[in-house]
Amino acid sequence: MEILIKNSSGQPIYEQIYTQIKDLILNGALAEGDALPSIRGLAKDLRISVITTKRAYDELEREGFVNTVAGKGCFVAGTDRELIREEHLKKIETHLQAISQLAKSCGITNEELIEMFRILEVEE
Amino acid sequence: MNAIELKRVTKNYGAFSLKDITLSLPSGCILGLVGENGAGKSTTIRLLLNAAARDAGEITVLGRDVRKKEFRRVKEQIGVVLDEAYYPDVLSAGNVNLIMKHxxxxxxxxxxxxxxxxxxxxxxxxxxxxxxxxxxxxxxxxALSHQPKLLVLDEATSGLDPVIRDEILEIFNDFTRDEDHSVLLSSHIISDLEKISDYIAYLHQGKLVFCEEKDRLLEEYGILHTTSAGLSDVPKDAIEAKRQGRYSTEVLVRRSRLSGAFDVEPANLEDIMLFMAKKGE
Structure with missing residues (x-):
């Protein structure tokens, strides 16, 4: 498992950890039952704050991606297909919102967008 | 548990006084103490080691009031490094070992x-x-060889080159792998503290400006470049401090009070401190 922290990205550090671990779980690189590194260990190895790392883990737990077993550590939870689908839908939605904003700002109609999408599909 | 806790601590030295300082260092964390020369960093450190007596307030270190007799026992669990190392010239490291053993x-x-x-x-x-x-x-x-739970360092990295400073910071980083270990370090090399601290306490002219989680500070504050006309569009309560130049205006803003429409640049600790120091004057 590898995590890259960028200080210049403008994205809060806890969010970078959260998204990267979440992505590793969603794409199957981390499987159900896999142990995550300890909060303190990960923080010290990445040379970031312990509190920030804890915030990322808390967020992952709240969203149901990991379980904390007292005294043992943090483990990847059984992700059900629904949850994964939901996450992917959320991602698609954000991209669509960006497309819709961009299209509005330069006067492209929905029909034109759908047409563009069809052409791209055919080309693929 | 907090490794260090100061509640409304005050110390008067006539010309200089430390006023109403409240801050804490949770166990397992690293607290960076920043401030200009004479801001009160060393005074704060002297007070919490009971090397100087406070005039008012409460100080507990590793769970003990520093003025109580039992604190002498607690002192064994504190590793202290001041800005000047102070061993007699004629001693070698081997001699230091023999003395410390006793x-x-x-x-x-x-x-x-x-x-x-x-x-x-x-x-x-x-x-x-x-x-x-x-x-x-x-x-x-x-300081590390008598199994301390708390390390207190006053300007321990100043005057050293970047490579050695980094090596030393790495040691503090490693030291806090144990959750019972905490570090308080003061420095005016802010980049060092930004690298390693969990919390930052900022002293300015004897007063505590803030004691905050470092990453929260960096997330919350940003810099907005604008014109004097553009400034009126920025919500008043989002403006923390501003620097007005002849041709442009720079504003330290709180992102949580600002809509996403503003193009806010990330601020580093040094920016935040400089802006806040100016604001107070």
């Missing part, structure tokens, strides 16, 4: 020698022949 009940020779090796310090060389970096490393080795 001072600290918990002194661990093997750990001390491990650090000497790690820092490439010779056992025989006399202290007066040491470079500044070597002196500092010896003081840190000694």
């Amino acid at each position: 001072i600290y009940r918990s002194w661990q020779e093997d750990i001390f020698y491990d650090y000497l090796k790690r820092f490439a310090l010779s056992e025989k060389k006399l202290f007066k022949e040491y470079s500044r970096g070597m002196k500092m490393k010896l003081a840190i080795a000694a």
Whole structure:
């Protein structure tokens, strides 16, 4: 498992950890039952704050991606297909919102967008 | 548990006074104490080691009031490094070991020698022949060799080159892998503190400006470049401090009080401090 922290990205550090671990779980690189590194260990190895790392883990737990077993550590939870689908839908939605904003700002109609999408599909 | 807790601490020195300081260092964390020369960093450190007596307020370190008799026991669990290492010139690292063995009940020779090796310090060389970096490393080795739970360092990295400073920061980072270990370090090299601290306390002219989680500070504050006309569009309560130039205006803003429409640049700790220092004047 590898995590890259960028200080210049403008994205809060806890969010970078959260998204990267979440992505590793969603794409199957981390499987159900896999142990995550300890909060303190990960923080010290990445040379970031312990509190920030804890915030990322808390967020992952709240969203149901990991379980904390007292005294043992943090483990990847059984992700059900629904949850994964939901996450992917959320991602698609954000991209669509960006497309819709961009299209509005330069006067492209929905029909034109759908047409563009069809052409791209055919080309693929 | 908090390794260090100061509640409404005040100390008067006539010309200088430390006013109403409240801050805490949770166990397992690193607290960076920043501030200009004479801001009160060393005074704060002296107070919490009971090297100076406070005039008002409460101070507990590792769970004990520093003015109580039992605090002498607690002191064994504190490793202290001041900005100047202070061993007599004619001693070698080997001599230091022999002396410390009799001072600290918990002194661990093997750990001390491990650090000497790690820092490439010779056992025989006399202290007066040491470079500044070597002196500092010896003081840190000694501070770490009596199984401390708390390390207190006053300007321990100033005057050292970036490579050695980084090595030293890495040691503090490693030290706090144990959740019972905490570090308080003061420095005016803000980039060092930004690298390593969990919390930042900022002293300015004897007052505490803030004591905050470092990453929250960096997330919350940003810099907005605008014109004097554009400034009126920025919500008043989002403006923390501003720097007005002849041709442009820079504003330190709180992102949580600002809509996403503003193009806010990330601020580093130094920016935040400089803006806030100006604001107070």
